[in-house]
Amino acid sequence: xxxxxxxxxxxxxxxxxxxxxxxxxxxxxxxxxxxxxxxxxxxxxxxxxxxxxxxxxxxxxxxxxxxxxxxxxxxxxxxxxxxxxxxxxxxxxxxxxxxxxxxxxxxxxxxxxxxxxxxxxxxxxxxxxxxxxxxxxxxxxxxxxxxxxxxxxxxxxxxxxxxxxxxxxxxxxxxxxxxxxxxxxxxxxxxxxxxxxxxxxxxxxxxxxxxxxxxxxxxxxxxxxxxxxxxxxxxxxxxxxxxxxxxxxxxxxxxxxxxxxxxxxxxxxxxxxxxxxxxxxxxxxxxxxxxxxxxxxxxxxxxxxxxxxxxxxxxxxxxxxxxxxxxxxxxxxxxxxxxxxxxxxxxxxxxxxxxxxxxxxxxxxxxxxxxxxxxxxxxxxxxxxxxxxxxxxxxxxxxxxxxxxxxxxxxxxxxxxxxxxxxxxxxxxxxxxxxxxxxxxxxxxxxxxxxxxxxxxxxxxxxxxxxxxxxxxxxxxxxxxxxxxxxxxxxxxxxxxxxxxxxxxxxxxxxxxxxxxxxxxxxxxxxxxxxxxxxxxxxxxxxxxxxxxxxxxxxxxxxxxxxxxxxxxxxxxxxxxxxxxxxxxxxxxxxxxxxxxxxxxxxxxxxxxxxxxxxxxxxxxxxxxxxxxxxxxxxxxxxx
Numbered sequence: 001x002x003x004x005x006x007x008x009x010x011x012x013x014x015x016x017x018x019x020x021x022x023x024x025x026x027x028x029x030x031x032x033x034x035x036x037x038x039x040x041x042x043x044x045x046x047x048x049x050x051x052x053x054x055x056x057x058x059x060x061x062x063x064x065x066x067x068x069x070x071x072x073x074x075x076x077x078x079x080x081x082x083x084x085x086x087x088x089x090x091x092x093x094x095x096x097x098x099x100x101x102x103x104x105x106x107x108x109x110x111x112x113x114x115x116x117x118x119x120x121x122x123x124x125x126x127x128x129x130x131x132x133x134x135x136x137x138x139x140x141x142x143x144x145x146x147x148x149x150x151x152x153x154x155x156x157x158x159x160x161x162x163x164x165x166x167x168x169x170x171x172x173x174x175x176x177x178x179x180x181x182x183x184x185x186x187x188x189x190x191x192x193x194x195x196x197x198x199x200x201x202x203x204x205x206x207x208x209x210x211x212x213x214x215x216x217x218x219x220x221x222x223x224x225x226x227x228x229x230x231x232x233x234x235x236x237x238x239x240x241x242x243x244x245x246x247x248x249x250x251x252x253x254x255x256x257x258x259x260x261x262x263x264x265x266x267x268x269x270x271x272x273x274x275x276x277x278x279x280x281x282x283x284x285x286x287x288x289x290x291x292x293x294x295x296x297x298x299x300x301x302x303x304x305x306x307x308x309x310x311x312x313x314x315x316x317x318x319x320x321x322x323x324x325x326x327x328x329x330x331x332x333x334x335x336x337x338x339x340x341x342x343x344x345x346x347x348x349x350x351x352x353x354x355x356x357x358x359x360x361x362x363x364x365x366x367x368x369x370x371x372x373x374x375x376x377x378x379x380x381x382x383x384x385x386x387x388x389x390x391x392x393x394x395x396x397x398x399x400x401x402x403x404x405x406x407x408x409x410x411x412x413x414x415x416x417x418x419x420x421x422x423x424x425x426x427x428x429x430x431x432x433x434x435x436x437x438x439x440x441x442x443x444x445x446x447x448x449x450x451x452x453x454x455x456x457x458x459x460x461x462x463x464x465x466x467x468x469x470x471x472x473x474x475x476x477x478x479x480x481x482x483x484x485x486x487x488x489x490x491x492x493x494x495x496x497x498x499x500x501x502x503x504x505x506x507x508x509x510x511x512x513x514x515x516x517x518x519x520x521x522x523x524x525x526x527x528x529x530x531x532x533x534x535x536x537x538x539x540x541x542x543x544x545x546x547x548x549x550x551x552x553x554x555x556x557x558x559x560x561x562x563x564x565x566x567x568x569x570x571x572x573x574x575x576x577x578x579x580x581x582x583x584x585x586x587x588x589x590x591x592x593x594x595x596x597x598x599x600x601x602x603x604x605x606x607x608x609x610x611x612x613x614x615x616x617x618x619x620x621x622x623x624x625x626x627x628x629x630x631x632x633x634x635x636x637x638x639x640x
Contacts, residue, residue, distance in 0.1 A: 083289060137205070140171035143215065153205075153222050160218045164209050172205045173225040174216030181212030255294050263289045283616070284609060291605035291619045295627040296598035301591050303634030308587035311637045316570040317580045318554070324566040326591075328549045329584025333528040334482055334577075335521060335543065337535035338489035338499060341553055342574075343464040345536070347375050349383035350445065350465060353436050354458035361458040363391040365450045367409045368416045371397050376446060376462050377405075380416075383460075404449075412453040422449035426456050433459055444495030471503040473574040478504070480578060484528065488517045488535075488543070517543040534577065535565075551577065587637065594630045601626040 141163040142151045148163060153171045156162070161177065164170055170183070180198045184207060197203050203216060205225040267285035270276040276284075305322035312319050319325045336342050354361040366384035369377035371394060384391070394414060397407035404417015406425075415425045419437060423429055437447045437459050445461040474485060486507045489496045496510035509520050521543045524531045533540070533547035544550030544565050552565030553572045569576050605622050608614040 083286075137169045137171040141165070156218050156222050158218055158220065162216045162218065164203075164214045164216060166209055166211050166213060168209050170203050170205055170207045170209060170214075170216075172218060172222040173220055174203055174218050176201050176203060176214055177217050178215040179213050181214050182210040184208040184210070251294075251297075259289065259292045262292075287609045287614055287616050287619045288606070290616065291609055291614070291623050292602060293623060294598075294602070295623060296601060296630045297595065299627050299630045299634070300594035300598050301634075303631045304587055304590040304594060304637065305634075307635050307637035308583055312580060312583055315576065315579060316554075316573065317576050317583070318568040318570060319580075320566050320568075324549055325584050325587055327530060327584070328532065328551075328567060328580055329586075329588045330530040331532045331549060331581060331584075332482065332530055333484040333486070333524050334477065334532045334534065335486045335488055335517075335524060335547070336505070337517075337533075337540050337543075338487050338491060338496060339464060340536040341534055342470045342487060342499065342503060343466050345464065347379040347446070347462045348465050349379050349460055350463045351440065351461035352383075352458065353433065353461075355430060355433070355456055358458070359387065359389055360452075361450055361460070362387060362389045364409055364414050364452045364457060365416050365448070365460060367391040367394040368397060368405045368407050368414055370394075371407075372399065372405055376448065379462050380448065380460060409452065414453075415451045416448060419447070419449050422451045422456070426451050426454050429456060442494065444492075444498035466499060466503055467572075467574060469573065469575045473577060474504045476575070476578045477581075480581060482581075484524065486520070486524070488512055488520055514540075514542050518546050521546045534574075536572075551580075583637070590634060590636065594633055597633070598626060598630055 138153060139150050140153050140156060142149045142156065143161040143163055156172060162171060162174060166181070176197055176199050178199065180196070182196045183203060197214065202219075203214065205222070263285050266288055267282050270281045270284075271278055302322070305325055308325045309319045309322060312325070319328075339345050352358055352361065362380070362384040366381045366389060369380045370391075392410055394407040394409045397405060399405045400417065400421060403421040404415060406413065406415045406417075408414065413425065415422045433449075433456065437449075440447050440459075440461045445463040448460040448462060450457045450460065477485060484506055485504075486509060487496065487500050487505045488509050490512055491510055493508075493510040496508045499505075500508035509516070512520070517540065521531060521533055525546075525548070530548040532549040532551055533543045534551040534553075535541075535544055536553040540552075544552065549567060550565040551567045551569065554568045554570040567580060569580075601622065605614065605619060609619065
């Protein structure tokens, strides 16, 4: 909800942009005062003011309507309103019944005021989206030889070091090199709780630092930061026209021509066919032009969809265009990439089985693996650190690619690696280790054997762990009515089946190349009208592009995946996918409600006109009022 100050500022801005509405309003007020007064002098003055009300209030609409007619050879609502107002004025002069002229002036006034109201309503959506701009900082505390220098963010380069003090906005994406703090990432990722960041973690521009000071190293240009990508994509989303709006715009062009033709027939035939007077016939034709205009119908789509885009951005869901907000609500099947999407995307130690001492096992393994650059080695070192193990640095270390690593720890031979490599260095192999190793391998885990001083110390199971929210998210999607959920991966079938069973996937496709993933999406599209693909890697890009809705993981996703996808989950939170689908469905419902309401109101106004119970100002009020109501209805999504 906007603050009163913001609301006042918005109104002031809009009124400055619409001085015609103010001037027309003043003129109309003077006309009404003269009309209802008993003083003939006042009445005379008010009649002199009437032309000013027409000219001032109708100038802009006339200019826009004639421009559209001249350049695009199309009729629009502005021109219909002016024709109706001038028709009322001519009819009043013809019959010397000046209330017709007043009706025309009121039509122009209400139409001008309606433009202000519509602009105010739409500005709420724009303010919500443009609020992203305020999340960026213009300056940064650059560290040069240990000294702070305030510089423009645009001047930062890769490799520069930046200081972020407590409570400050992070100026650009970077890697923490020193310090610890909890950051509020809600403006960027939608996470409700602060996220702890320490050495080695990535932080994002626009997030708010907590109580600790952080030193960052810039690892990408400021213009490539996550928040800048968000801003560019949201700006792009505002310019995209969804299919429903394209249909309505095509319909409006033909509809306006039909309204003019019917209006001409209504203004000429009733005296001959129904015995109406010419004055009543022309007046009813003018009212028809007003109440049949499709303003409300034209406003039924975009306010709702733009509000949905703004709502999604606040919750860490970035829709690149309004068409994809519509499409995601229609999804019936979803394909997930495995690595980095349903799983964390990096190996972790998940199980340890020691012959005697677990701490000893991790110490020896970490002593060797700390000198390795292999991801499995990093996982073992991290596990040892997490347990608080300390180890002596290994010497004479030699790596055997594809087999393992060997070296000396405290003067004795230590070996870490595959079973055949390690077992060749020892005499006795416990049966229970062999059995456990086989079981873990059947579950899709990688088993690392560890030996020291010609004795087996134990085995370590390493695996890419499933995201904590994966199973819960899949269950929620099924309850939401998603009919088919599949997993696509290049991994072996055994590992894929294990993960798929754990999180409740309907069907698993394993050992796939990028073109194979693309083919699976095509097969799903033959069964379901709308299919979504969720992925994060370069090899997912073809499938993301083929899917009805491509969804990328914002943090883990590659640049190619982020550019290809239609929707981005900013915090890699799978549970946000359910919210995105619900948001798409609700946006679709609101659009349908608005269209039904707009058409129904037009029908009601037309019936009232032809039964003789509709005056021109009342018709304008009903027509423009329904338009404003439709716009406000579309803005409901901004409140969530």
